[in-house]
Amino acid sequence: xxxxxxxxxxxxxxxxxxxxxxxxxxxxxxxxxxxxxxxxxxxxxxxxxxxxxxxxxxxxxxxxxxxxxxxxxxxxxxxxxxxxxxxxxxxxxxxxxxxxxxxxxxxxxxxxxxxxxxx
Amino acid sequence: xxxxxxxxxxxxxxxxxxxxxxxxxxxxxxxxxxxxxxxxxxxxxxxxxxxxxxxxxxxxxxxxxxxxxxxxxxxxxxxxxxxxxxxxxxxxxxxxxxxxxxxxxxxxxxxx
Numbered sequence: 001x002x003x004x005x006x007x008x009x010x011x012x013x014x015x016x017x018x019x020x021x022x023x024x025x026x027x028x029x030x031x032x033x034x035x036x037x038x039x040x041x042x043x044x045x046x047x048x049x050x051x052x053x054x055x056x057x058x059x060x061x062x063x064x065x066x067x068x069x070x071x072x073x074x075x076x077x078x079x080x081x082x083x084x085x086x087x088x089x090x091x092x093x094x095x096x097x098x099x100x101x102x103x104x105x106x107x108x109x110x111x112x113x114x115x116x117x118x119x
Numbered sequence: 120x121x122x123x124x125x126x127x128x129x130x131x132x133x134x135x136x137x138x139x140x141x142x143x144x145x146x147x148x149x150x151x152x153x154x155x156x157x158x159x160x161x162x163x164x165x166x167x168x169x170x171x172x173x174x175x176x177x178x179x180x181x182x183x184x185x186x187x188x189x190x191x192x193x194x195x196x197x198x199x200x201x202x203x204x205x206x207x208x209x210x211x212x213x214x215x216x217x218x219x220x221x222x223x224x225x226x227x228x229x230x231x
Contacts, residue, residue, distance in 0.1 A: 004162070031216070035219070035221075041223070042222065042224070043163065043208065043219075043221040043224075044221070045218040045219060045220070048218060056217075056218055091162050091163070093162070095216070097216075106214070106216040107165055108165075108219065110155075110161075110164065111162050112160060112161050112162050113162055
């Protein structure tokens with residue numbers, strides 16, 4: 001069964017460095033999302049992306065964050081200058097309007113996550 | 120703002136018994152309530168959902184109930200099995216296409 005993949009599984013970086021988290025959504029999906037989960041806290045919405053532009057973003061998604069779909073398969077999240085508080089698990093998700101056969105339209109399928117540690 | 124509260128944070132039940140997880144939401148505009156299961160090393164996976172025009176939905180051993188007036192919804196797992204051990208998240212959305220507002224999660228452990 002198709003699945004969302006994310007790389008790397010764990011990224012360690014120094015404060016102030018740039019990081020790029022990569023996601024390969026399910027191939028026929030059109031909607032893409034990033035969520036994050038700080039250890040011990042809720043999963044929080046960051047941004048949604050459709051038709052090569054951001055459709056919605058949260059207050060967390062400030063100027064330090066950007067997303068890009070550089071080609072037909074990858075979806076990336078860039079953090080320009082990482083802070084200690086950016087340490088979290090970052091989840092990518094994708095969906096498509098019709099859903100699986102008999103399933104939920106726009107069901108969001110999640111990747112396994114990238115654990116980002118900022119030192 | 121939008122918020123989903125979830126209880127309990129941890130739950131341990133004997134294999135074969137039932138487990139109940141409860142959630143409340145704040146935004147009356149929410150119309151779609153999915154439940155996710157997260158196993159170790161994986162992302163959340165949708166297990167069941169309910170829409171605001173429905174009060175109850177069942178899928179084999181899993182059922183969800185929704186009280187839209189009280190803004191409460193619950194997950195019921197009957198005849199629990201070891202493979203039900205996981206973290207469960209409730210969530211609320213305006214529609215199935217919109218951003219997901221997650222609850223804080225419940226770590227369910229099934230005792231043999």
